[in-house]
Amino acid sequence: MAAASFTAAKFFAPVAARSGGDRAPLHASSSLWPRTKPAPRLRTALAVSDVLSGNKAAPAAAVHPSATRDEALELYEDMVLGRVFEDMCAQMYYRGKMFGFVHLYNGQEAVSTGFIKLLNQADCVVSTYRDHVHALSKGVPARSVMAELFGKATGCCRGQGGSMHMFSAPHNLLGGFAFIGEGIPVATGAAFAAKYRHEVLKESGPDGLDVTLAFFGDGTCNNGQFFECLNMAQLWKLPIVFVVENNLWAIGMSHVRATSDPEIWKKGPAFGMPGVHVDGMDVLKVREVAKEAIERARRGEGPTLVECETYRFRGHSLADPDELRKPDEKSHYAARDPIAALKKYIIEQNLATESELKSIEKKIDDVVEEAVEFADASPLPQRSQLLENVFSDPKGFGIGSDGKYRCEDPLFTQGTAQV
Amino acid sequence: MAAASSSSLHATAAALHGVGAAASSKPRAAAPGARSVRVAAAARRSGSVRARGGMVARAAVAVTCLVFCIPFFFCGRLLHEVLLFEALREALIEEMKADPTVYVFGEDVGHYGGSYKVTKGLAEMFGDLRVLDTPIAENSFTGMGVGAAMKGLRPIIEGMNMGFLLLAYNQISNNCGMLHYTSGGQFKIPVVIRGPGGVGRQLGAEHSQRLESYFQSIPGLQMVACSTPYNAKGLMKAAIRSENPVVLFEHVLLYNLKEKIPDEEYICCLEDVEMVRPGEHVTILTYSRMRYHVMQAAKTQVNKGYDPEVIDIRSLKPFDLHTIGNSIKKTNRVLIVEECMRTGGIGASLRAAIIDNFWDYLDAPIMCLSSQDVPTPYAAPLEDATVVQPAQIVAAVEQICQ
Numbered sequence: 001m002a003a004a005s006f007t008a009a010k011f012f013a014p015v016a017a018r019s020g021g022d023r024a025p026l027h028a029s030s031s032l033w034p035r036t037k038p039a040p041r042l043r044t045a046l047a048v049s050d051v052l053s054g055n056k057a058a059p060a061a062a063v064h065p066s067a068t069r070d071e072a073l074e075l076y077e078d079m080v081l082g083r084v085f086e087d088m089c090a091q092m093y094y095r096g097k098m099f100g101f102v103h104l105y106n107g108q109e110a111v112s113t114g115f116i117k118l119l120n121q122a123d124c125v126v127s128t129y130r131d132h133v134h135a136l137s138k139g140v141p142a143r144s145v146m147a148e149l150f151g152k153a154t155g156c157c158r159g160q161g162g163s164m165h166m167f168s169a170p171h172n173l174l175g176g177f178a179f180i181g182e183g184i185p186v187a188t189g190a191a192f193a194a195k196y197r198h199e200v201l202k203e204s205g206p207d208g209l210d211v212t213l214a215f216f217g218d219g220t221c222n223n224g225q226f227f228e229c230l231n232m233a234q235l236w237k238l239p240i241v242f243v244v245e246n247n248l249w250a251i252g253m254s255h256v257r258a259t260s261d262p263e264i265w266k267k268g269p270a271f272g273m274p275g276v277h278v279d280g281m282d283v284l285k286v287r288e289v290a291k292e293a294i295e296r297a298r299r300g301e302g303p304t305l306v307e308c309e310t311y312r313f314r315g316h317s318l319a320d321p322d323e324l325r326k327p328d329e330k331s332h333y334a335a336r337d338p339i340a341a342l343k344k345y346i347i348e349q350n351l352a353t354e355s356e357l358k359s360i361e362k363k364i365d366d367v368v369e370e371a372v373e374f375a376d377a378s379p380l381p382q383r384s385q386l387l388e389n390v391f392s393d394p395k396g397f398g399i400g401s402d403g404k405y406r407c408e409d410p411l412f413t414q415g416t417a418q419v
Numbered sequence: 420m421a422a423a424s425s426s427s428l429h430a431t432a433a434a435l436h437g438v439g440a441a442a443s444s445k446p447r448a449a450a451p452g453a454r455s456v457r458v459a460a461a462a463r464r465s466g467s468v469r470a471r472g473g474m475v476a477r478a479a480v481a482v483t484c485l486v487f488c489i490p491f492f493f494c495g496r497l498l499h500e501v502l503l504f505e506a507l508r509e510a511l512i513e514e515m516k517a518d519p520t521v522y523v524f525g526e527d528v529g530h531y532g533g534s535y536k537v538t539k540g541l542a543e544m545f546g547d548l549r550v551l552d553t554p555i556a557e558n559s560f561t562g563m564g565v566g567a568a569m570k571g572l573r574p575i576i577e578g579m580n581m582g583f584l585l586l587a588y589n590q591i592s593n594n595c596g597m598l599h600y601t602s603g604g605q606f607k608i609p610v611v612i613r614g615p616g617g618v619g620r621q622l623g624a625e626h627s628q629r630l631e632s633y634f635q636s637i638p639g640l641q642m643v644a645c646s647t648p649y650n651a652k653g654l655m656k657a658a659i660r661s662e663n664p665v666v667l668f669e670h671v672l673l674y675n676l677k678e679k680i681p682d683e684e685y686i687c688c689l690e691d692v693e694m695v696r697p698g699e700h701v702t703i704l705t706y707s708r709m710r711y712h713v714m715q716a717a718k719t720q721v722n723k724g725y726d727p728e729v730i731d732i733r734s735l736k737p738f739d740l741h742t743i744g745n746s747i748k749k750t751n752r753v754l755i756v757e758e759c760m761r762t763g764g765i766g767a768s769l770r771a772a773i774i775d776n777f778w779d780y781l782d783a784p785i786m787c788l789s790s791q792d793v794p795t796p797y798a799a800p801l802e803d804a805t806v807v808q809p810a811q812i813v814a815a816v817e818q819i820c821q
Binding site: 124176191195196225229231232393402403 | 519520522546548549553554556558559560561562563564565566567568569570571572574589590593594598599600601602603604605606607608609638639641661662663689690691734736737738739740741742744776777
């Protein structure tokens, strides 16, 4: 594996700080973007990964990170699971089995797989509304996610959360948030708890601190909570990695129309942490950068900001007509499909045969079909479930006029108590 | 003006917690081993007979209580005098010693000791991580509290002024209130959100806010307001131990109230009200600082022959409809006195709840005295006109008792 070491103390002047792979010209979708390269800004305050090379020609020659057969197949299977699952979601949505706002992850699988497959069970993931695949990568069973999407009682959140609020305590998936940016403080708090456990409670895992990954998009990087948390995470050296899934679009708002400096990775060094840009359509490159960032955090060296250049093949949600993105931008990224790229790598490196990969795909098809059958067959939540989880301690509903706690009212467990 | 009012608060507090009128606090101090809050609460709700007005009767009660207390004094039912902010601090220290997952954070809570000295000395005792000075980022550090709570810690989030927590509204509403539910019960959020609020002494509009009305609709949140050193300590401890997110409203003008509180450990029930002064003619429901304006007005009312029953509702969400209901069934008249704004305030909700549950017992429309729907002015006479004053309470009682 090519080394990708970076430390906060290393400062390199940026020339064209991009990892390998053609990047769609930023001005493809906006006439406001200057045609010439902007004048170099402050060249001193940067920390970048060795993966990023100094000039445009170099990326092609850079050593591509490698993987063993087992690693590659694990990654392949996870990405295929994400893709097939999301495609099934679209089908089920149009068949009226799931409702509301559903945001699909097609095209971004390399980021989820590249990062999350490196985590332990005790590490945490915090996501946004585009969270199905983060849940799957973290180990939440496909049937639990599908049942949740169908709004059934067997869903991972008992049907109470839905598409945008996937949670799993056993898998340390801390949400699923509908408002962008609001998961980042939660992730920062989980990282704080890891540090607290280590320093105050004297509990440590054998590998070091438990790490938290916060996933969010380009739009979020203009939000106050993002900056506030970059500051606090670095200030207290929290074991967190901020993973930006820059897919260039926040619904219909192009990233370059919303952001004064669209190069998000540069915002890390402004807060004293490394900022790294990586080709988010290549799972092995993502994995390489992720490994370094996660291990940094585990060692207690603090946070990293990783900007993944990625793309969503579908609209923002299933309700989005997706009319603003240009066809040539879409086809550019379709040609960089992370699953196709990994498949090509596996075949070319002779890590597995075509038929082995096909059998993985078949296996995943079966898993997802079974998930749909399970979700279909599962019961809807009963009325009795309505009030159960409002409070962890249901005494919070207070004392009724008869002097008893309202949660002691038999109607409470039927979900019809007057609270 | 400031000195006179604050000394009247002290005087009122002293009158409240002097032997005669403090019959309500006696069962707590006197009942041996009454750690169980439910025991004390049940005793209160059974509506035991109390002394009625009159100097002689009061003196008789005083002597009886004193005699009753002497054996307990020798049994170690010792009291110590504290100011309200010290009571809060005692609660923090006790809970942080007992449970290492409890920690405090907010702006200037650590090295500065808290802008109202509630956390003074805690950083030296527990270290910088357990008494964490945060940068000025309310929304994000409140969210951090939520994340840490989800991972098993028990954060106490201080808003330097409750008004600043408006910046944290996203996290309080969406995450504190909701995550237990949207996660299907998988994660609990046992946070305490506390800080000084209410109208102070010419602090200006933005430092004189009453957020109880803004937070009261958030499902999944409990809200309590403390008003005496005794209930401040008890409610703080209960809030920290609660598995639910609790907002504890303190008042800027009440931090220097003095009271003798038990040495022995105690907690207050989060969902209960506090009977301040039993009476027959009208039920006055109040909370926080207005309790003292009500008690000041009560003195005048008693001289005029009225007998108000004063209840400090303490639990702003949920309401303890049992004690409130029993009181209404007895007096048939309700006056609500609050510092909250008129529109959408606690009083408005309380009125609706009373009408829903106790309509048949009312002999008169419910009166509600609230603050004006006005950004609190800086100028002293205008500020005084914004909140409810004792004279208005006296007039309201006269009106409702006609």
